[in-house]
Amino acid sequence: MQILTILKSKKISQEQLFMLSVLIVNGGNYLYNLILGRLLGPEQFADAAVLITFLLVLSFMAMTFQLVTAKFSVLFEADIFKSFVFGVYKNALIVGVFMGVLIIVFSSQLQQVFNTSSSAMFTIFGVGVPFYFLMSVNRGVFQGKKEFKFLSITYQSEMVSRLVITLGLIFLLNIQSSVIISIGILISFLFGLLPFKVGHVSLKTTAIDSSTSKQIRNFFILTAFYELTQIIINNSDILLVKHYFESYEAGLYASLALIGRIVYFIAWMFVMLLLPTVIQLKKEGKATAPILFKYVGYIAAIALIIVLTCAIFPKLMIAILFGDSYLAMAPLLWKYAMATGMFAVSNIFAYYYLSLDKYIPVVISGVFGMLQMLLVVFFHESLEQVVHMQIIAMISLLIIQIIFFKFSSNHVVKTD
Template sequence: MTTVKVALNKVTSKHLFMGSAILVNGGNYLYNLLLGRILGPEAFADAALLVTLLLVLSFVGMTFQLTTTKFAVLFSGNTWTVFKSTMYRYALMFGVCTGAVIYLFSEQLQVLFQTENHGMFKIFALSVPLYFFMSVNRGRFQGKHHFGKLAATYQTEMWSRLILTFLLLLLLPLESSLLIAMGIALSFIFGLFPSDIKNIQVFAKERLSSAHLKEVWIFIGLTAGYELTQIIINNSDILLVKHYFNDTDAGLYSSLALIGRVVYFVAWMFVMLLMPTVIQKQKDGEPTAPILFKYVFFISALSSTIVLACYWFPELIISLMFGDAYISIAHLLWQYALATSLFAISNIFAYYFLSLNQYAPVILSGILGLSQVVLVTLYHDTLETVVQVQIIAMVILLIAQVIFFLIKNSSSSNNNDLRDVRPRTL
C-alpha cells in the first residue's frame, strides 16, 4: 500500500492530462474507424468531410484558446477578470458570424465538395458559436494549469460525440451525413462541462486598457495567422482530394489521412503542455530551449516508430483499422505518415516560437502552406502524387524552422556572451 501511495503522490495534474489526452485521441480514432467500417469508402467521404470541418473549427478555436492561455499566465486581478469577459465576447461574436456564413452558403458548399445534401452544413453552422465559447473555457484551464478540468472538457466532448452519433445512426432513418452533423453539434454542448464561468459578464462595460488591448490583439493576429497555416497544411489535401477525385478515392484517401495523422494528434498533447511552460519560463527569465529539445525528441522518436510500422505492415494496419475495402491504399500509408511526422516536428518548433512572440515562423508556415495547396492543385494526377508533393513541402518547412531556431539561438548566445564580459586584471 505504501508503494502505491508513493506512486500516486508522484502523479501530477500534467500526467493525468497526458493520460486523458491519449484516451481522447483513442476515442476520436475509434469514432472515425467505426464510421469508416460502417459506412464504407463512398459514404465515408461525406463523413470525413464533416470531421475535416471539425478539425478546421478546432484550429480556429485554438486562436481563442491559446490567447486565453497566454494571458492567463500574464494577467492577474481585475485585468484578468476583464480579459476573460472580453475573450468570451469575442468568441461568441466571431462564432455567430462564422456560423451565419456557413449556413448562408450551405448550398454552395454542397456543390463545391460534391456532397449528398446541404443540411449537414446548416446543422454544423448552428453549433459553431458553442465551440468557440468552449475554446475560451479551455484556455482558462490550460493557462492556470487546471489540467484536470481541461481534461474533463475534452472527455465530455469526445464521449458524447462517440456515443450519440452511433445511437443516432442506429435509431433514426435519416442520411448518415445529417446524423453525424447532429452528433458533432450535440458534443459541443456536452463539451461545455465543466464550464466554471461564474462572475463572467460577456457584455460587461469595463474594458481593457489600450496597452493591454493592443498586446492581446497582436497575439490574436499572430496566433490566427499561424492557425490559418495549420488549417491549410493539415486539411487542404483532404478538401482538394474531395474536390478533384470521386467519392471512392476520396474515402480511401480519408482513411489514409486518418491513420497517418496519429503522430500529429499525439503531438497536440505535447503542445498543450509546451506553451504555458515556455511562457512561464520566459516570464521568470529561465532558459526555454531545453523544453523545446525535450518535446522534439519525444515526437521524433514516436514519429520514427510509426513511420517504420506503416512501412513494414501497411496492409495489416489498413485491414485492422478499416477493413479490406480500403486495402488498395496501403502502399501510400508510410509516405503519408512521413509527411505528417515532418509536419508534427515542425509544429513543435512553431508553437515554441509562437510562445515567444516570434513572427517569422508564422510567415514561413504560411508560405509553405500555400505552396502545398498550389502543388496539389497543379499535381493531382494520382493519390500518390498528392502525398509526395506534401512530403516535399514538409521537408522544406522543417528545414526552415530548424535554421530559424539555430539563427535565433546563436544570436541569443552572442548577446549573453557580450553581457557576461567583465573587466579582467593581470
C-alpha cells in the same frame, strides 16, 4: 478500486493526468472515425470525412481564442483577468455566430463544391459553431491556469458524447448518415462546454492599459495567422482530393489521412503543455530552449516509430483499422505518415516561437502551407502524387525551421 489506489499512491500530477486524458480522447476520436469508416464504406465515408475535416478546421480557428486566453491567463490576475476573459467570450461569440451563419447561408454551395449528398449536414454544423468558440475560450482559461483536470474533463465530455450519440443515432434512426453525424457533432459541442466556471468571468470592466491591449491584439493576429496555416496544411489535401477525385477515391484517401495523422494528434498533447510552460519560464527569466528540445525529442521518436510501423505493416494496419475495402492505400501509408511526422516536429518549433512572440517561424509555416496547397492544385494526377507533393512541402518546412532555430540561437549567443 485497486487501480485507483495505485494511481493515488503514485500521486499523478495534473500534467500527467492531462496527457493520459489526451491519449484517451485521441483514442476515442480514432474509434469514432474507424467505426464510421467500417459502417459507411469508402463512398459514404467521404461525406463523413468532409464533416470531420470541417470540425478540424473549426478547431484550428477556435484555437486562436484558446491560445490567446491561455497566454494571458498566465499573465493576468484578479479583476483584470476576469474582465479580460469576459471580453474574449464576447468576441468569440461574435465570430462564432458570424461563421455559423456564413456556413448555413452557403450550405447549398458547399454541397456542390465538395460533392456531398446533403446540404443539411452543413446547416446543422453551422448551428453548432458559436458553441465551439465559447467552448475553446473556456478551455483556454483551464490551459493557462494549468487546471488540467478540468481541461481533461471538457475534452472527454466532447469526445464521449459525440461517439455515443452518433453511433446511437445511426443504429436507431433511418436517415442520411451525414445528417446523423452533424447532429452528433452539434450535441457534443454542448457537452464540451462542461465544466464551466462562472467565477472565471466578471461583467465588471477593469481597464487594461494601452500597451497591454496592443500586445493582446498583436498576439491574437499572429496566432490567427498561424492557425490559418494549420488549417491549410492539415485539411486542404482532404478537401482538394474530395473536389478533384471521385467519392470512392476520396474515401480511400480519407482513411489514409486518418491513420497517417496519428503522430500529429499525439504532438498536439505536447503543444498544449508547451505554451503555458514556455510563457511561465519566460516570465521568470529562465531558459526556455530545454523544454523545446524535450518535446521535439518526444515527437521525433514517436514519428519514427509510427512511420516504421506503417512501412513494415501497412496492409495489416489498414485491414485492422478500416477493413479490406481500403487496402488500395497500403503503399502510401508510410509516406503520408512521414509527411505528417515532419509537420508535427515543425509545429513544435512554431508554437515555441509563438509563445515567445516571435513572428518569422509563423510566416514560414504560412508560406509552406500555401506551397503545399498549390502543389496539390497543380499536381494531382493520382493520390500518390498528392502525397508526394505534401512530402516535398513538409521536408522543406522542417529544414527551414531548423535553420531558423540555429540562426536565432547563434544570434542570441553572440548578442550575449
